[in-house]
Amino acid sequence: MAGHVHIVGGGLAGLSAAVELAGSGVRVTVYEAGPACGGRARSYFDRHLGCRIDNGNHLLLSANDAVFRYLGLIGAEKTLVGPDRPIFPFVDLGDRSRWTLDLSRGRVPFWLLSKHRRVPGMHLGEIRSLDRLMRATPGQTVAECLVPGMLSTRLLAPFAVSALNTPCDSGSAALLGAVIRQSLAKGGRACLPRFPAVGLSESFVDPALDHLALMKAEVRTGCRVSAILSAGGRVTGLRLPEGEVALDEDDRLILAVTAPVAADLLPDLRVPDAFESIVNVHFRLDEAPVALGALGRARFIGVVGGISEWVFVKDDILSVTVSAANRYAARDNDELAAVIxxxxxxxxxxxxxxxxPEDMPPMRMVRERRATFAATPVQERLRPATRTVLDNLFLAGDWTATGLPATIEGAIRSGAAASRAVRDPGRR
Ligand SMILES: Cc1cc2nc3c(=O)[nH]c(=O)nc-3n(C[C@H](O)[C@H](O)[C@H](O)COP(=O)(O)OP(=O)(O)OC[C@H]3O[C@@H](n4cnc5c(N)ncnc54)[C@H](O)[C@@H]3O)c2cc1C
Incomplete structure (x- = not known):
């Protein structure tokens, strides 16, 4: 294609589309409203803590094919780290028991047969939950598919809340089933936990911007698009802070903003309209702690029976993730942090x-109020496809119909899908 592709939104969906297109010689401009790219996956210097932090801990899996393709394109595969085995240490705050889920590398789940590698107290009949989730119909919730028992309490329910960022009684079983099919069901090799060695921006954003600069793509930060102009079934222009940009006949637009912004810019578009928050609390210690055993190898631990869900150990920072956090919206920051x-x-x-120390060290609480769309059956039906009624307008973002919950993998897949559709606009 000869035209110019305008990409609105410099989160990972927009950057993924830009990297794919610029790499194949297409002229690309990215417009990002914020001072920096990265959107909901970004790092920044926190003055109170006196160090760089991520807006939130992000956990990925080796099964995230689109993520690794993207990192390969921008030369950043080695910036993700994690244990060399598919291990997941856990603690139950109820009875203080500790265990490490130690998955078998291949597809056959031998780990389920070993009392030392599986969830303590589970019974094998509970495995039916996995089958039910993978066969779930679009209207079913996670809670409807879970067989009661320790496998659900100590693994599947916490996993569902983290993966969907939605409580089990409203979360979509079909979406969780898709995650299980693409990770756990493929065996431990697909479930190696991965996270950025330094920070989200150092893995996903800065190398992408370097790559785009090399490909002569233009990235404009601090540039909010306030209107999309259309006529005759196609986009004809964009309104920027300094005036309008016209789109020529061969030009295309990828809209890779958040769902609420997309709905503002395109009033006829149906998008998810219910959201869940995520709370992250970063505690800065006087010195980096020495983590022992499975925690030392994994650098994170899953927590059952409390408000906290995951604790990450990163240099002198202990970071806690709380998903599906709308339920804590009314809680005071200091009080919540003290409990955590x-x-x-x-x-x-x-x-x-x-x-x-007994006393709480300096902390930063980051509440992402609209961290993701609520992954419920109702919201799932509102997710739009890549192509739109306007010939040269394509959508990207974790809220589009990726078949996955709102994740980095989904965002990057959506950007790659938009880049393919842009290059083949005739096929609907
Ligand atoms: C705290 C937290 C923890 C998470 N944990 C995980 C995890 O463990 N694993 C995982 O896989 N995923 C996780 N996610 C989800 C993941 O971060 C998102 O799915 C992903 O970053 C979404 O990317 P996106 O490009 O679709 O959207 P965004 O990152 O929201 O990008 C949209 C961009 O558009 C820009 N924009 C908006 N309006 C305009 C405008 N008018 N003009 C120009 N630009 C505009 C925004 O500034 C933003 O940069 C987490 C998210 C949060 C918030």
């Missing part, structure tokens, strides 16, 4: 070489 610090001491303290 108590949980961190109980969850991580015993697995460190030196005890954690």
């Amino acid at each position: 610090w108590g949980e961190v001491r109980a969850a991580v303290g015993p697995a460190l070489a030196h005890p954690l």
Whole structure:
């Protein structure tokens, strides 16, 4: 194609589309409203803590094919790290029991047969939950598919809340089933936990911007698009802070903004309209703790029976993730952080070489109020396809119909799908 592709939104969906297109010689401009690209997956210097942090901990899996393709294109595969085995340490704050889920590498789940590798207290009949989730119909919720027992309480329910960012009684079983088919069902090799060695921007954003600069793509930050102009069934222009940009006959637009912004810019578009928040609390210690055993190898631990869900150990920062956090919206930051610090001491303290202080260290709480769309059956039906009624307009974003919940994998897939559709606009 000869035209110019305008990409509105410099989150990972927009960057993924830009990298794919610029790499195949297409002229690309990215317009990002914020001061930096990355959107909901970004790193920044936090003045209070005096160090760089991510807006939220992001956990990926080796099964995330689109992520690794993207990282390969921008030369950043080695920036993700994680244990060399598919291990997931857990602690139950109820009875203080600890275990490490140690998945078999291949597809045959031998780990389920070993009491030392599976969830303590589970019974094998509970495995039916996995089958039910993978066969779920579009209207079913996760709670409807879970067989009661420890596998559900200690693994499947926490996994569902993290993967969907939605409570089990409203979360879509079909979406969770898709995640299971693309990870756990493929075996441990597909479930190696991965996270950025330095930060989200250092893995996903900065190398992409370097690559785009090399490909002579233009990236304009601080540039909010306030209107999309259309006539005759196609987009004809964009309104920017400094005036309008016209789109020629061969030009295309990829709209890779958030769902609410897309609905504002395109009033006829139906998009997900219910959201869930995520809370992250970053505690800065005086010095980097020495983590022992499975925590030392994995660098994170799953927490059951509290508010905290995951605690990550990263240099001198202990970071806690709380998903589906609308339920904590009314809680005061300091009070919530104090409860969470108590949980961190109980969850991580015993697995460190030196005890954690009783007093809460300096902390930053980041509440992402619209972290993701609520992954319910109703919201799933509102997710639009890549192509739109306007010939040269394509959609990308984790809220489009990717078949996955709102994740980095989904966002990057959506950008790649938009780039393919742009190059083949005739096929509908
Ligand atoms: C706290 C948190 C934790 C998460 N944890 C995980 C995890 O563990 N694993 C995982 O896979 N995923 C996780 N996610 C989800 C993941 O971050 C998102 O799915 C992904 O980053 C979404 O990318 P996106 O490009 O679709 O959207 P966004 O990142 O929202 O990008 C949209 C971009 O459009 C820009 N924009 C908006 N309006 C305009 C405008 N008018 N003009 C120009 N630009 C505009 C925005 O500034 C933004 O940069 C998490 C998300 C959060 C918030």
